[in-house]
Amino acid sequence: MALRSTDILTQTPQGLYCPLGDFHIDPVRPVKRALITHGHSDHARSGHRSVMATRETLRIMGVRYGEDFADSTQEAILQESIRIGDVTVQFTPAGHVLGSAQITIEAGGTRVVVSGDYKRAEDPTCLPYEVVPCDVFITEATFGLPVFRHPNTRAEVRKLIDSVALFPERAHIVGAYALGKAQRVMALLREEGYDQPIHLHGAMERLTELYKSEGIPLGETPKVVAAERSKLAGAIVICPPSSIQDLWSRRFPDPVTCFASGWMRVRARARQKGVELPLVISDHSDWDDLCRTIQETGAGEVWVTHGQEDALVHWCTTHGIKARPLHMLGYGDEGEAEEASAAPADAGGNA
Amino acid sequence: MNRFAALLDRLGYEPRRNAKLRLLVDYFRHTPDPDRGYALAAMTGALMFKEAKPGLIRGLVEERTDPELFRMSYHYVGDLAETVALIWPAPGHESVAPADGTPTIGHNNPPPHVPTLTEVIETLATTSKSDLPARVAGWMDALDETGRWALIKLITRELRVGVSARLAKTAVAQLGGIEPDEVELVWHGLEAPYEDLFAWVEGRGEKPESGNPAPFRPSMLSHPLEDEDFAKLEASEFLAEWKWDGIRLQAAAGRGSDGRPVRRIYSRTGEDVSRAFPDLVEALDFEGAIDGELLIVRDGRVQTFNVLQQRLNRKAVTPKLIAEFPAHLRVYDILFEGEEDLRALPFAERRRRLEALVAKLDDPRIDLSPMVPFETWEDLAAARTDPASVGAGLDADAIEGCMIKRASSPYLPGRPKGYWYKWKRDPYLVDAVMMYGQRGHGKRSSFYSDYTFGVWREGLSGEELVPVGKAYHGFTDEELVKLDRYVRNHTVKRFGPVREVEYGKEKGLVLEVAFEGLQRSTRHKSGVAMRFPRINRIRWDKPAAEADRIETLEKILERGEQEVHPLKDQEA
Ligand SMILES: [Zn+2]
Ligand SMILES: [Zn+2]
Numbered sequence: 001m002a003l004r005s006t007d008i009l010t011q012t013p014q015g016l017y018c019p020l021g022d023f024h025i026d027p028v029r030p031v032k033r034a035l036i037t038h039g040h041s042d043h044a045r046s047g048h049r050s051v052m053a054t055r056e057t058l059r060i061m062g063v064r065y066g067e068d069f070a071d072s073t074q075e076a077i078l079q080e081s082i083r084i085g086d087v088t089v090q091f092t093p094a095g096h097v098l099g100s101a102q103i104t105i106e107a108g109g110t111r112v113v114v115s116g117d118y119k120r121a122e123d124p125t126c127l128p129y130e131v132v133p134c135d136v137f138i139t140e141a142t143f144g145l146p147v148f149r150h151p152n153t154r155a156e157v158r159k160l161i162d163s164v165a166l167f168p169e170r171a172h173i174v175g176a177y178a179l180g181k182a183q184r185v186m187a188l189l190r191e192e193g194y195d196q197p198i199h200l201h202g203a204m205e206r207l208t209e210l211y212k213s214e215g216i217p218l219g220e221t222p223k224v225v226a227a228e229r230s231k232l233a234g235a236i237v238i239c240p241p242s243s244i245q246d247l248w249s250r251r252f253p254d255p256v257t258c259f260a261s262g263w264m265r266v267r268a269r270a271r272q273k274g275v276e277l278p279l280v281i282s283d284h285s286d287w288d289d290l291c292r293t294i295q296e297t298g299a300g301e302v303w304v305t306h307g308q309e310d311a312l313v314h315w316c317t318t319h320g321i322k323a324r325p326l327h328m329l330g331y332g333d334e335g336e337a338e339e340a341s342a343a344p345a346d347a348g349g350n351a
Numbered sequence: 352m353n354r355f356a357a358l359l360d361r362l363g364y365e366p367r368r369n370a371k372l373r374l375l376v377d378y379f380r381h382t383p384d385p386d387r388g389y390a391l392a393a394m395t396g397a398l399m400f401k402e403a404k405p406g407l408i409r410g411l412v413e414e415r416t417d418p419e420l421f422r423m424s425y426h427y428v429g430d431l432a433e434t435v436a437l438i439w440p441a442p443g444h445e446s447v448a449p450a451d452g453t454p455t456i457g458h459n460n461p462p463p464h465v466p467t468l469t470e471v472i473e474t475l476a477t478t479s480k481s482d483l484p485a486r487v488a489g490w491m492d493a494l495d496e497t498g499r500w501a502l503i504k505l506i507t508r509e510l511r512v513g514v515s516a517r518l519a520k521t522a523v524a525q526l527g528g529i530e531p532d533e534v535e536l537v538w539h540g541l542e543a544p545y546e547d548l549f550a551w552v553e554g555r556g557e558k559p560e561s562g563n564p565a566p567f568r569p570s571m572l573s574h575p576l577e578d579e580d581f582a583k584l585e586a587s588e589f590l591a592e593w594k595w596d597g598i599r600l601q602a603a604a605g606r607g608s609d610g611r612p613v614r615r616i617y618s619r620t621g622e623d624v625s626r627a628f629p630d631l632v633e634a635l636d637f638e639g640a641i642d643g644e645l646l647i648v649r650d651g652r653v654q655t656f657n658v659l660q661q662r663l664n665r666k667a668v669t670p671k672l673i674a675e676f677p678a679h680l681r682v683y684d685i686l687f688e689g690e691e692d693l694r695a696l697p698f699a700e701r702r703r704r705l706e707a708l709v710a711k712l713d714d715p716r717i718d719l720s721p722m723v724p725f726e727t728w729e730d731l732a733a734a735r736t737d738p739a740s741v742g743a744g745l746d747a748d749a750i751e752g753c754m755i756k757r758a759s760s761p762y763l764p765g766r767p768k769g770y771w772y773k774w775k776r777d778p779y780l781v782d783a784v785m786m787y788g789q790r791g792h793g794k795r796s797s798f799y800s801d802y803t804f805g806v807w808r809e810g811l812s813g814e815e816l817v818p819v820g821k822a823y824h825g826f827t828d829e830e831l832v833k834l835d836r837y838v839r840n841h842t843v844k845r846f847g848p849v850r851e852v853e854y855g856k857e858k859g860l861v862l863e864v865a866f867e868g869l870q871r872s873t874r875h876k877s878g879v880a881m882r883f884p885r886i887n888r889i890r891w892d893k894p895a896a897e898a899d900r901i902e903t904l905e906k907i908l909e910r911g912e913q914e915v916h917p918l919k920d921q922e923a
Contacts, residue, residue: 147434167370268428268429277361
């Protein structure tokens, strides 16, 4: 007899909770046992007693919170089923950032997939998303409006390279989230043939080193020395989004303010941030991919965790799929929650 | 088309003039004829086709999208063209179509052909109104998001990308390393797609003949005067005039090769607007170029900008319109007299030449902008606040401040430093009480950012607040957060996106509202409408009972209109 989906997964103030396995997924407050989908700091928080995640996600958490971020850690091997309490759990690539995974929970013939954050577009820095057929699919909806249709990322990166060629006397300052986006932009630049050093804000350094040590070629990525900023005419500099508008970036020669984010699709959002060269590059699914993924999982029921829930729920309902919004709090807009914690306070001074 | 779209997209985000110029030059260098010529025409306002109405675009998108998804998307994005461009279900993107609708595109059709800018423009010029929707839909299917956005902006004539005609021509000049004025001089003999112009600047062809004996010369612009400037500027080196609240124009006249007079009127960016002012063109009985302000003058009295606006708003220039809104040129400078270039002369000298020319013209439609006498900056400050006291007489309300010009100033193109300053009259201020807050659009959709405010009046049942206007800017982002919180915490009623807040003698928030002028209005309960109202200050400290009364506005209004519209009775 199939269990009800709520026996397998429920919503608690800490986040999604599996009663039969007694664990939380991506909890926003400290818990006894946490399963983590990926390393973004709104999903992977510190303070849990035991943490299970992919090897890469555990490494990212180690870099972020110190090696002793939990009393015990357990590495999840992709595609390998393990028993936790009365449920079977499996991690499958989510295509979001390095180490990101969906978590499948199965019990009594019912399968629930918590996708975390995910994307279907190509990304040279992580394993591609794999569809897991399921009964209940739990999805994000960061870009859950049909106006969000992400373009080809290579064309976006070419825009940046072309702009550098057109304005060789100016520095191009690219705002990008420190985990995932920054490294994806670097990898894409390399794939498009850009072979100059890519200069990094201090807040980008450790995670970029981690990516490199995982065998992802990113080329030469020197850290910006404060005193040398004025000499970086014609350079590409990557920094946290919060730094593109602050004093730190003003010291570069006539900077061109760029921002790599799915939000750049909407002009008002780009203008609001004072961006001169918006690069529509997102680590989340766009509208078409959200809809396509829901259909491909074959799920009869969809829960929408965060983002533009209403439109996606409306779409599911009009396509005969049961859906409900969870209105979950604590998860940021494409890692926006992350930047505050990722940028060290002294980054402005010595980065 | 995608290339042109990418240029517009980039220009739209680029605030710097020099960077815009670089982008334009790069575009002209790498785009073949005739596309680049049509792009130049689009940016200089020289394209001839009938624009598409936003309703056409809306109709097309409504046939193709789920109405609820469209509504949510439009609310989020805030701009119709952009929403349509982004949501458009191009082949392979059926996920926005109504669930029960039939697919609009067959999967087996070949990929649509991406139109060039030239194809779009040439088709627009020849397509009948009934064929237009299908044409536009076909292009929309073929273009990407940016391409669709640019297409909609182009065909609805909403192409505002911060590029003036002058800047676009400057880019063409740079292409061949020549002076922008050289392009300007041949410009008016040319037509889109300007292949002869590009051939000439690139050294591949003859200089096109200047078909225009009355060309536009770039205007000289002023800087706003800051308080600290007074310490640096010596009053005796300057001359002052009123700053008229009209439209800056350049009138040029000469003789064609057949000896017949050629007369043209240009906007300050060089657009030929002669067709809109046949009454003024007729009066240009001279040879040369003069610079001045377009005003509406009735019975010798300058009308407010509101009145001028009414003439500008009409598309068809009929004899009735001309009689009702007679165009007038109040001149303040002369650039050419005959073939003689006067621009290098000092301003004081040019002024003498101008005075002589106007006297000779002796036409009531063209007169001199009078000089404002002053010895010290204090004199001028007083004159500026009360123009009537120094001889502006009945025209005082069409004055928005003073222009201060260095007597030795040559006439230079652009906005050179140190010569011309504008010193605007302070705006009107009124203390009003917030009555309603409304959700904003686009990036402000999560804030109550549009505020309706009122002033006190004696109502049928005692003192009451009557709404007099609505403002949605003037405050900082931090103030917006506070105002939004105020609205949420003091809501008494809700009507959809609007919240009514608490107000009365004992409670309510006072807003100091700045505005540029007042107009009588039958559409407003209070009978008045404000021009450019904005929140100047939030008076957290001021009790609502002490806000201004309607009589304050009545007084400003009386000063502003002085005279009743002569044709008003007929209209009513
Ligand atoms: Zn994430
Ligand atoms: Zn997330």
